[in-house]
Amino acid sequence: MEILYGNAIFGQSGGPTSVINASAAGVFIEALAHSDVIGKVYGAAHGIKGILAEEIYDIGQEDPCELELLKTTPSSALGSCRYKLKDATVDETDYLRLLEVFRKYNIRYFFYNGGNDSMDTCNKISKYMQKADWECRVMGVPKTIDNDLFGTDHCPGFASSAKYIATSTMEVYLDSKVYDFGMVTVIELMGRNAGWLTAATAISASKGLGPDLIYLPEIPFDLDQMMSDVRKIYERDNKCLIAVSEGVKSTDGRYIPELVGTVARDAFGHAQLGGTASILSSYIGERLGCKVRGIEFSLLQRCAAHLASKTDVDESYLAGQTAVKSALDGMTDYMVGFERKSTDPYVCEIKLIPLDQVANTEKKIPLDWINSEGNGLLPAFLDYVMPLIAGESSPPMIDGVPRFSSLKKVKAVI
Amino acid sequence: MEILYGNAIFGQSGGPTSVINASAAGVFIEALAHSDVIGKVYGAAHGIKGILAEEIYDIGQEDPCELELLKTTPSSALGSCRYKLKDATVDETDYLRLLEVFRKYNIRYFFYNGGNDSMDTCNKISKYMQKADWECRVMGVPKTIDNDLFGTDHCPGFASSAKYIATSTMEVYLDSKVYDFGMVTVIELMGRNAGWLTAATAISASKGLGPDLIYLPEIPFDLDQMMSDVRKIYERDNKCLIAVSEGVKSTDGRYIPELVGTVARDAFGHAQLGGTASILSSYIGERLGCKVRGIEFSLLQRCAAHLASKTDVDESYLAGQTAVKSALDGMTDYMVGFERKSTDPYVCEIKLIPLDQVANTEKKIPLDWINSEGNGLLPAFLDYVMPLIAGESSPPMIDGVPRFSSLKKVKAVI
Numbered sequence: 001m002e003i004l005y006g007n008a009i010f011g012q013s014g015g016p017t018s019v020i021n022a023s024a025a026g027v028f029i030e031a032l033a034h035s036d037v038i039g040k041v042y043g044a045a046h047g048i049k050g051i052l053a054e055e056i057y058d059i060g061q062e063d064p065c066e067l068e069l070l071k072t073t074p075s076s077a078l079g080s081c082r083y084k085l086k087d088a089t090v091d092e093t094d095y096l097r098l099l100e101v102f103r104k105y106n107i108r109y110f111f112y113n114g115g116n117d118s119m120d121t122c123n124k125i126s127k128y129m130q131k132a133d134w135e136c137r138v139m140g141v142p143k144t145i146d147n148d149l150f151g152t153d154h155c156p157g158f159a160s161s162a163k164y165i166a167t168s169t170m171e172v173y174l175d176s177k178v179y180d181f182g183m184v185t186v187i188e189l190m191g192r193n194a195g196w197l198t199a200a201t202a203i204s205a206s207k208g209l210g211p212d213l214i215y216l217p218e219i220p221f222d223l224d225q226m227m228s229d230v231r232k233i234y235e236r237d238n239k240c241l242i243a244v245s246e247g248v249k250s251t252d253g254r255y256i257p258e259l260v261g262t263v264a265r266d267a268f269g270h271a272q273l274g275g276t277a278s279i280l281s282s283y284i285g286e287r288l289g290c291k292v293r294g295i296e297f298s299l300l301q302r303c304a305a306h307l308a309s310k311t312d313v314d315e316s317y318l319a320g321q322t323a324v325k326s327a328l329d330g331m332t333d334y335m336v337g338f339e340r341k342s343t344d345p346y347v348c349e350i351k352l353i354p355l356d357q358v359a360n361t362e363k364k365i366p367l368d369w370i371n372s373e374g375n376g377l378l379p380a381f382l383d384y385v386m387p388l389i390a391g392e393s394s395p396p397m398i399d400g401v402p403r404f405s406s407l408k409k410v411k412a413v414i
Numbered sequence: 415m416e417i418l419y420g421n422a423i424f425g426q427s428g429g430p431t432s433v434i435n436a437s438a439a440g441v442f443i444e445a446l447a448h449s450d451v452i453g454k455v456y457g458a459a460h461g462i463k464g465i466l467a468e469e470i471y472d473i474g475q476e477d478p479c480e481l482e483l484l485k486t487t488p489s490s491a492l493g494s495c496r497y498k499l500k501d502a503t504v505d506e507t508d509y510l511r512l513l514e515v516f517r518k519y520n521i522r523y524f525f526y527n528g529g530n531d532s533m534d535t536c537n538k539i540s541k542y543m544q545k546a547d548w549e550c551r552v553m554g555v556p557k558t559i560d561n562d563l564f565g566t567d568h569c570p571g572f573a574s575s576a577k578y579i580a581t582s583t584m585e586v587y588l589d590s591k592v593y594d595f596g597m598v599t600v601i602e603l604m605g606r607n608a609g610w611l612t613a614a615t616a617i618s619a620s621k622g623l624g625p626d627l628i629y630l631p632e633i634p635f636d637l638d639q640m641m642s643d644v645r646k647i648y649e650r651d652n653k654c655l656i657a658v659s660e661g662v663k664s665t666d667g668r669y670i671p672e673l674v675g676t677v678a679r680d681a682f683g684h685a686q687l688g689g690t691a692s693i694l695s696s697y698i699g700e701r702l703g704c705k706v707r708g709i710e711f712s713l714l715q716r717c718a719a720h721l722a723s724k725t726d727v728d729e730s731y732l733a734g735q736t737a738v739k740s741a742l743d744g745m746t747d748y749m750v751g752f753e754r755k756s757t758d759p760y761v762c763e764i765k766l767i768p769l770d771q772v773a774n775t776e777k778k779i780p781l782d783w784i785n786s787e788g789n790g791l792l793p794a795f796l797d798y799v800m801p802l803i804a805g806e807s808s809p810p811m812i813d814g815v816p817r818f819s820s821l822k823k824v825k826a827v828i
Contacts, residue, residue, distance in 0.1 A: 016592050046594045075588035082593070166815050167720050174489035174818065175717040178430050179496070180460045203815060278689065298709045303589040306581050306721055309814065389814035400723065400803035401580050401617060404588065 001330040003037055004135060006108025008324070010059075011044035011051065012076040013083075013114035013121065017157030018164075018305040019316040020113055020143045021077045021405065025070040026320025027111050027141065028059050032067075034328060038109060042412055046079040047114070048121055051101050052094060061410040069405035071313055072395035074305035077407055085121050088128050095128045102134055104414060109137050111323050115144035115155075116362065119335055123355040126333050139323040140335035140355055143316070145302045147196035150361035151353040152337030156319055157302075159312035159388035162200035164304040165189060165297060166389065169204040169211065169243065172295060177239055182290035184230065184240045188277035189297055192247040193217055194364045197301065201243035202377035203385060212240050217247035218365050219374035223259050227287060229375055234288055242284075246276050256280050306402055310391025315348070322350050346387030415744040418549060419451055420522025422738070424473075425458035425465065426490040427497075427528035427535065431571030432578075432719040433730040434527055434557045435491050435819065439484035440734025441525050441555065442473050446481075448742060452523060456826055460493040461526070462535055465515050466508060475824040483819035485727055486809035488719035491821055499535050502542050509542045516548055518828060523551050525737050529558035529569075530776065533749055537769040540747050553737040554749035554769055557730070559716045561610035564775035565767040566751030570733055571716075573726035573802035576614035578718040579603060579711060580803065583618040583625065583657065586709060591653055596704035598644065598654045602691035603711055606661040607631055608778045611715065615657035616791035617799060626654050631661035632779050633788035637673050641701060643789055648702055656698075660690050670694050720816055724805025729762070736764050760801030 010027045012020055024043075031041040043057040044050035057078070059067075070077055088095045101107070112122045119140045126138035142149050147158035169187060176185040189198040195216030204210030212233045215221060233240040249255050256276045260283045277294030285292035319336045326334065334352035341347040369381040395402035424441045426434055438457075445455045457471040458464035471492070473481075484491055502509045515521070526536045533554045540552035556563050561572035583601060590599040603612040609630030618624030626647045629635060647654040663669050670690045674697045691708030699706035733750045740748065748766035755761040783795040809816035 016589050049594065073588070074585050076592050079594060080592045163814055168714055168718070170816060170818065171488050171717040171719060172713050174487070175430050175713050178490050178494045180463065180493060207813075207815060208820075209818065275692065278692075293713070295712045295714070296710065297714075299586050299589050299707070300582055300709070300711075300714065303585040304582070305585060386813060391814065392811055397806055399621075399800060400577055400805065401621060402584060404584065404623065406622075 004108050004137065005037055005039070006106045007040040007042060008038045008109035008111065009042040009044055009051065009056070009105070009107050010111040011047040011113065012078050012080050013047035013112060013118040014080060014144065015302065016075040016080060017143050017145050017302055018074045018160040018308045019157050019313050021070040021073045021075070022313045022316035023113050023141045023143060023156060023320035024077060025067055026317040027324055028067050030321040030324040031109070032060060034324070037328060040412070042105060043078045047081040047083065047112070048085065049081045049083050050079070052097050054101060056105065056412040057407070057409045058412040062407055066405045066407055069395070069403070071317060072305055072308070072393060073405040074303040077405060082117070084117060085124050088124065098125060099129065099132050099134060102129065102136060105412065107136060109327050111139050111141060113141040113143055113320070115142070115146065115149060119149070119355055119358045123333070126355065137327040137332040139327050139332065140358065141319050141323050142335055142337065145197060146191055146194055148194040148362045148364065149358060150363050151358050153340040153348060154338060154388055156312060156316035158196060160304070160308035161197055161301050162203070162385060163309045163389040164307045165197060165200040165301055166203035167307060168297065169201045170207060170209040173204060173209040173241055176241055176293065182234065182238045182288070184234060184242070184281060184284050184288060184290055184292045186242045186244060186277045186281040186284070186292070186294045187211065187297065188294065189243060189245055190301060191217060191245045193362060195245050196365060198243050198245040199365055199377050199381055200385065202381055203389070206382055210241070211243040213242045213375045214377060215242070215244045215248050215375060216365060216370065217245050217249065218367060219370060220251040221248040221256065222250065227284070229373070230284055231288070234290070244276060244280060306394050308393040309389045310393040311388055313393040318350065326352060343383055343387060346390070417451055418522050418551065419453070420520045421454040421456060422452045422523035422525065423456040423458055423465065423470065423519070423521050424525040425461040425527065426492050426494050427461035427526060427532040428494060428558065429716065430489040430494060431557050431559050431716055432488045432574040432722045433571050433727050435484040435487045435489070436727045436730035437527050437555045437557060437570060437734035438491060439481055440731040441738055442481050444735040444738040445523070446474060448738070451742060454826070456519065457492045461495040461497065461528070462499065463495045463497050464493070466511050468515060470519065470826040471823045472826040476821055480819045480821055483809070483817065485731060486719055486722070486807060487819040488717040491819060496531070498531060499538050502538065512539060513543065513546050513548060516543070516550060519826065521550060523741050525553050525555060527555040527557055527734070529556070529560065529563060533563070533769055533772045537747070540769065551741040551746040553741050553746070554772065555733050555737050556749055556751065559611060560605055560608055562608040562776045562778065563772060564777050565772050567754040567762065568752060568802055570726060570730035572610060574722035575611055575715050576617070576799060577723045577803040578721045579611060579614040579715055580617035581721060582711065583615045584621060584623040587618060587623040587655055590655055590707065596648065596652045596702070598648060598656070598695060598698050598702065598704055598706045600656045600658060600691045600695040600698070600706070600708045601625065601711065602709065603657060603659055604715060605631060605659045607776060609659050610779060612657050612659040613779055613791050613795055614799065616795055617803070620796055624655070625657040627656045627789045628791060629656070629658045629662045629789060630779060630784065631659050631663065632781060633784060634665040635662040635670065636664065641698070643787070644698055645702070648704070658690060658694060720808050722807040723803045724807040725802055727807040732764065740766060757797055757801060760804070
């Protein structure tokens with residue numbers, strides 16, 4: 001295998017997670033350890049936008065302790081973006097600029113951390129660099145709390161969100177049952193098309209401290225059927241806890257706020273989700289004549305590094321590290337993924353998935369993991385998820401609060 | 415001192431916290447250790463309502479391990495209530511019934527855990543029992559995340575909420591700054607009249623990872639002034655993070671939802687708070703033309719035992735334990751409180767506060783701890799709060815999620 005000498009750049013893209021910085025730590029620490037081949041390790045501010053704008057940091061200038069702390073620091077330390085590259089055949093502008101920057105900084109290794117769109121970006125850049133005859137190894141590092149990337153058993157970021165959701169749901173359960181009067185509580189979780197995060201509340205239910213009803217976007221939502229489900233539970237228990245994905249919709253494609261009443265739309269006419277818990281709980285309260293509470297876990301579910309899954313943090317680091325090692329070994333155009341060899345005991349191996357197979361394919365919860373009523377999960381889901389949330393990771397606590405990483409972000413000079 | 419032989423009962427009242435069960439553990443474990451004097455240790459279901467309804471559990475039947483686990487189990491394990499006793503001179507019914515139950519179960523020790531209203535309940539019951547010549551020692555154990563009880567340096571429950579809020583706010587801060595486009599984020603905290611919980615976000619700010627602006631109910635809220643504050647920050651940083659108490663109101667007593675637009679009212683005409691973050695963030699977004707996000711920490715801020723303050727858990731346990739010890743020593747009609755002897759090092763001693771001094775007096779944040787602009791906290795608040803959030807308490811984790819206490823709740827038989 002030919003050794004490719006040059007510099008490396010890493011960028012973060014898409015919605016932040018608790019562990020995207022753990023993958024950054026994996027890339028940075030591994031790349032810096034190979035200074036015989038990789039001369040400079042760069043970080044791009046706000047992903048691909050930072051490369052286009054030449055907002056590039058010299059990671060070699062960072063304190064190694066702060067890089068280590070990235071493992072337990074949530075969000076995207078370099079900044080993120082939601083920038084979609086056009087097709088090079090339609091508009092070459094961005095690609096020409098990327099090539100210019102890659103030449104200027106002698107970028108021979110490009111690592112990109114993100115979800116579906118980011119893997120698509122990786123793929124497009126790699127193809128373009130090959131066509132332009134700029135030798136560059138490109139590796140995707142997966143992340144998404146949505147857990148919807150194709151070809152991998154699971155995605156870094158999902159398990160930490162799932163662990164936080166399961167724990168917080170148990171705590172909310174205990175709180176919601178405390179009075180002797182009737183009460184319905186609705187918890188709203190993220191996930192526009194795939195119900196993985198909402199399904200995580202089934203972990204709480206399996207411990208006897210979770211929702212009575214779980215509604216996922218995989219199953220068409222029927223408001224009347226839901227009212228009938230809720231009524232049954234409420235009449236029996238005088239309480240009902242419901243977990244619902246922000247993305248559930250009826251067979252004709254209407255979201256809960258649309259089904260129940262008014263819905264906010266943005267300038268492009270996209271339905272603004274969120275607020276579902278509050279809207280749905282009011283709807284139920286009016287019909288049952290009971291007290292209700294709607295709780296949106298909101299951003300808290302994707303940035304709670306104080307209660308991350310150790311398994312997830314370790315795997316996220318490993319994914320970043322493996323991306324670097326594989327590229328040094330001559331691989332390119334792959335996303336690092338996970339293949340589960342065994343669930344009990346949990347054995348998961350790294351696998352490399354060709355980028356063009358990953359891009360823009362969405363993985364949902366298998367329908368045969370959902371109960372026949374469409375309002376709960378079957379044990380197969382628990383078998384899948386439990387090993388992923390094993391172990392606790394939290395940042396070092398100083399003065400009673402987390403000590404998160406703080407990067408100097410020294411601008412690269414050429 | 416005369417030894418008073420008989421049985422003890424403990425009840426929980428008001429909104430749950432992360433540590434109200436730690437006080438329960440303190441009462442139960444201490445009382446059970448004095449079986450030479452206290453024959454039976456009872457728990458009342460749903461506080462005073464459980465005594466009236468004779469829903470009484472025999473705590474001696476519980477597994478000691480489960481009582482130990484109460485220290486790290488949030489909410490109110492026995493169930494809570496919001497039941498206000500009438501004045502005995504107005505309506506004696508409840509008191510006659512209480513006396514009847516106290517006689518039947520030979521209750522000579524009554525421990526009640528709650529906030530302002532609960533201390534008032536304690537006080538009324540004690541006075542009545544004295545008048546009826548039923549010898550009974552009555553001790554209040556404080557709890558309230560609102561931290562608004564008079565006569566004590568702080569209240570069990572507050573510090574754990576504060577720690578959770580400070581940590582989660584730091585995490586949300588990191589998440590909210592991740593994109594390069596303009597963005598305003600509003601976090602809504604609990605506290606109808608006192609801003610202690612909202613002020614806890616100043617801990618995050620002191621670490622450079624917190625709100626730019628903090629609005630407390632102690633300061634009259636001016637919507638125009640706030641817009642001017644936000645504009646200044648936003649124009650400088652392209653971002654703004656705001657923490658606001660659900661209870662902030664204008665000089666003429668209107669809450670934010672009323673100031674901004676419509677507000678929901680319940681059947682009694684009480685303004686339904688909550689939704690403030692969402693309403694306020696929309697208002698700001700329309701004026702600045704930027705993306706906004708409203709986040710309500712909701713119940714999560716009062717039940718997150720997975721990130722409790724060790725100091726708070728220990729003090730809550732101690733409060734329960736002290737209530738029992740003091741009653742055995744012949745004390746009655748006191749609430750257990752805390753007196754701070756020194757802040758650095760933190761030294762706090764137990765003190766006993768006469769119940770009639772506590773009841774229905776509300777403690778707010780001293781105005782000289784708030785900055786002159788009325789949108790932030792001064793260092794004096796940090797000096798006060800930092801020792802309280804020191805140390806981490808979390809439940810034992812099994813299968814990646816908390817193992818909370820599960821009581822058998824065996825009905826007492828006479």
